[in-house]
Amino acid sequence: AAFAPASAPKPQLRAAGGRGASVTLRGFSKSFGPKQVLKKLDLHAPAGQFIAIVGKSGCGKSTLLRAILGLDQPTDGVVTVADQPPTSDSARIMFQEPRLLPWARVLDNVLVGVRGLGKIEAREAALDALRKVGLGDRAGEWPSVLSGGQKQRVALARALVSRPRLLALDEPLGALDALTRIEMQNLLERIWQKQGFTAVLVTHDVSEALALADRVIVLEDGGVSLDLTVDLPRPRRRGSPGIARLEGQILDRLFGAADRDAPTDLHGDLAQELYA
Numbered sequence: 568a569a570f571a572p573a574s575a576p577k578p579q580l581r582a583a584g585g586r587g588a589s590v591t592l593r594g595f596s597k598s599f600g601p602k603q604v605l606k607k608l609d610l611h612a613p614a615g616q617f618i619a620i621v622g623k624s625g626c627g628k629s630t631l632l633r634a635i636l637g638l639d640q641p642t643d644g645v646v647t648v649a650d651q652p653p654t655s656d657s658a659r660i661m662f663q664e665p666r667l668l669p670w671a672r673v674l675d676n677v678l679v680g681v682r683g684l685g686k687i688e689a690r691e692a693a694l695d696a697l698r699k700v701g702l703g704d705r706a707g708e709w710p711s712v713l714s715g716g717q718k719q720r721v722a723l724a725r726a727l728v729s730r731p732r733l734l735a736l737d738e739p740l741g742a743l744d745a746l747t748r749i750e751m752q753n754l755l756e757r758i759w760q761k762q763g764f765t766a767v768l769v770t771h772d773v774s775e776a777l778a779l780a781d782r783v784i785v786l787e788d789g790g791v792s793l794d795l796t797v798d799l800p801r802p803r804r805r806g807s808p809g810i811a812r813l814e815g816q817i818l819d820r821l822f823g824a825a826d827r828d829a830p831t832d833l834h835g836d837l838a839q840e841l842y843a
C-alpha cells in the first residue's frame with residue numbers, strides 16, 4: 568500500500584525529466600540463516616536522486632540492491648519503489664561484468680532489454696539506446712570484438728532501453744581501467760541528467776561516489792552510519808577541495824580519523840586487511 572515517507576526528503580539536486588521512482592526502506596532487516604546482514608534500516612531516496620552506497624566488503628550493499636529490485640524479500644520491514652512493492656518492470660540493474668550474450672550481436676543484446684514494443688519500434692529503441700552510449704555504429708558487431716568499456720556501454724544501453732524509473736548499479740565500473748572509468752562516469756551522469764531515473768550506485772570507490780552522487784550513504788554494522796549530502800556543482804572536478812573534504816569525512820567514518828591516508832578504493836581484501 569502507498570504510504571508517506573518516514574521523513575520529508577531534504578532538498579537535493581534532481582535530475583531533469585521527473586521519471587524517477589522514489590525508493591523507501593523502513594525497518595528493513597535481512598538475515599541469511601543466523602547471520603543478520605542489515606538491521607532495521609531506514610532509508611528514503613526521493614525520485615530522481617543519484618544515491619551512492621559505500622561500505623566495507625560484506626557489509627550488505629548488494630543485499631540492499633537486491634531488495635530494492637525485488638529480487639530478495641526482506642526478513643523484516645518494508646521496501647517500496649514509487650510507493651509500491653518493487654517489481655522487475657520499473658527497475659534495471661547493471662553489474663561489474665557486462666553479461667552480454669556472446670552469440671548475439673550488439674543490437675540483439677540491447678533488444679534483450681526491450682519490453683512491450685513491436686519489432687520495428689523495438690529495433691529503433693535499441694539503436695537509439697546504442698547511439699546514446701556512443702555505439703550507434705557498432706550495432707552489427709559481436710560482443711567479442713568490443714573493449715571492456717564498450718561492452719559496459721552495451722550493458723548500459725540494454726539497461727536503459729526500457730526507460731527504467733530506477734537504475735541499480737552494482738560496482739558497474741569496477742573492472743575498467745582508470746581513464747575508461749572516468750569516461751563512463753561522465754556518460755552515466757549525462758544520461759541520468761537527461762532521463763531523470765533514480766540511480767542507486769554501489770561502489771568501492773569513494774571518489775567515484777563523490778563524482779556522481781547527490782548523496783553518499785555509508786553502510787556499517789547493518790545500518791546507515793553516515794548520510795552525506797554532496798552539494799557540489801556538476802560536472803564535478805576530481806581532486807577539487809570540496810570533493811577532498813567530503814572524501815575525508817567518509818574515510819574517517821570508515822576507517823577512523825587516524826587512518827586519513829587510507830586508499831579510497833575499498834575493494835575487497837587489501838583494504839580490509841590493512842584497515843580491519
Ligand SMILES: Nc1ncnc2c1ncn2[C@@H]1O[C@H](COP(=O)(O)OP(=O)(O)OP(=O)(O)O)[C@@H](O)[C@H]1O
Pocket residue numbers: 599604622623624625626627628629630631835
Ligand atoms: N544468498 C546468500 N546466502 C547466504 N549469505 C549471503 C547471501 N547473500 C549474501 N550473503 C552474506 O551477506 C553478507 C553481505 O553480502 P553482500 O553481498 O550484500 O555484501 P557487499 O557489501 O555487497 O560485499 P562486497 O562489497 O564484497 O560485494 C555477506 O556476509 C554475505 O556472505
